[in-house]
Amino acid sequence: VTAEKGGYDSFMLKEIHEQPQAVRETMGARIDQEHKRVILPELKMSNADLAKYDRIYIVACGTSMHAGLVGKDVIEKWTRVPVEVAVASEFRYRDPIYTDNTLMIVISQSGETADTLAALREAKKSNVTVLAITNVVGSSVAREADEVLFTWAGPEVAVASTKAYTSQVVALYLFALYLAQVKGTLAAAEVAEVVDHLQDIPAKIASLLEDAEQVRRFAESTKGVNSLFFIGRSLDYAVSLEGSLKLKEISYIHSEAYPAGELKHGTLALIEDNVPVVALATQPDIYEKMVSNIVEVKARGARVLGFAIEGDTDLAKSVDEVIYLPSTLPMLTPILTVIPLQLLSYFASVARGLDVDKPRNLAKSVTVE
Numbered sequence: 001v002t003a004e005k006g007g008y009d010s011f012m013l014k015e016i017h018e019q020p021q022a023v024r025e026t027m028g029a030r031i032d033q034e035h036k037r038v039i040l041p042e043l044k045m046s047n048a049d050l051a052k053y054d055r056i057y058i059v060a061c062g063t064s065m066h067a068g069l070v071g072k073d074v075i076e077k078w079t080r081v082p083v084e085v086a087v088a089s090e091f092r093y094r095d096p097i098y099t100d101n102t103l104m105i106v107i108s109q110s111g112e113t114a115d116t117l118a119a120l121r122e123a124k125k126s127n128v129t130v131l132a133i134t135n136v137v138g139s140s141v142a143r144e145a146d147e148v149l150f151t152w153a154g155p156e157v158a159v160a161s162t163k164a165y166t167s168q169v170v171a172l173y174l175f176a177l178y179l180a181q182v183k184g185t186l187a188a189a190e191v192a193e194v195v196d197h198l199q200d201i202p203a204k205i206a207s208l209l210e211d212a213e214q215v216r217r218f219a220e221s222t223k224g225v226n227s228l229f230f231i232g233r234s235l236d237y238a239v240s241l242e243g244s245l246k247l248k249e250i251s252y253i254h255s256e257a258y259p260a261g262e263l264k265h266g267t268l269a270l271i272e273d274n275v276p277v278v279a280l281a282t283q284p285d286i287y288e289k290m291v292s293n294i295v296e297v298k299a300r301g302a303r304v305l306g307f308a309i310e311g312d313t314d315l316a317k318s319v320d321e322v323i324y325l326p327s328t329l330p331m332l333t334p335i336l337t338v339i340p341l342q343l344l345s346y347f348a349s350v351a352r353g354l355d356v357d358k359p360r361n362l363a364k365s366v367t368v369e
């Protein structure tokens with residue numbers, strides 16, 4: 001079993017460390033090195049058909065849904081196509097508003113999640129084109145969708161998803177760039193800039209993995225803690241949700257992710273002396289506002305672990321300690337931010353002596369409703 005885990009003490013830790021590779025494989029041949037653009041040869045539909053979509057639903061469960069939240073912001077930013085993200089167990093019982101120009105994207109690591117599959121089947125009954133992002137060749141989702149983009153993360157065994165998430169986010173970046181090329185909403189030079197930065201991501205993930213000591217210490221300090229908050233704004237909020245889910249799943253610490261600007265409408269009442277808050281401040285557009293929100297929780301006694309981009313000299317003044325992330329384009333930062341968050345949940349689980357790979361009450365793949 002140790003051999004299967006590649007020398008790591010758990011599948012989760014092994015899979016966390018496989019992320020540079022998983023991300024590289026998922027980009028793989030989809031980047032045209034010479035022209036610095038995205039190619040998706042696996043798409044069967046023509047560019048003309050793709051260009052007509054003016055509305056997208058992203059439907060998924062759990063961590064895959066959180067990847068979808070990053071995808072929403074990126075697709076909207078680069079293509080100006082409105083995107084709605086929905087939890088599959090809700091979506092399948094809704095009465096969604098489909099038009100001839102609606103595309104549905106389903107995201108599923110396993111390709112077997114019952115609710116996601118049911119939502120896919122409902123959409124197909126209404127003649128909506130479904131594009132699947134999945135990690136398993138031959139899975140039900142892969143077989144039944146009209147179009148498939150595989151993530152090439154390799155088998156994921158740990159219940160808590162890690163490398164599947166980062167690979168899904170990469171697949172969504174590639175799809176968003178491709179759609180932007182087809183629709184002409186990004187100039188060739190803009191696409192080339194993103195492509196360049198994307199190709200540096202695996203090395204940046206690797207550097208975050210090498211440097212886990214600070215996050216390990218913070219995780220150990222949460223041993224007696226009952227509740228922990230993750231806050232962020234815009235893309236940082238999407239990543240907060242994933243950080244919070246990961247922590248709940250394997251450490252059983254109650255946690256909430258909150259859009260930081262919304263704290264004052266209720267959740268701020270829960271902040272008192274020494275409550276740990278993980279505050280993500282990686283997005284330049286909203287940075288000043290985020291710092292004000294951090295000051296608000298700090299003033300109520302919170303112990304704040306901030307996340308900032310390297311070179312940031314301000315955040316350290318407002319928080320207890322800072323984790324610095326390698327610099328990249330703001331739209332690409334989520335794929336880096338999530339790495340220390342995964343490690344935080346992993347170390348918190350280990351510190352409590354829990355079974356990291358097999359959390360209570362949870363299954364890797366939920367194939368019944």
Ligand code: G6P
Pocket residue numbers: 061062063064107108109110111112113116159160161362363364365366
């Ligand atoms: C389960 C797993 C999660 C996963 C979710 C969706 O709850 O424990 O890690 O995110 O299912 O799975 P899928 O295979 O559809 O991505």
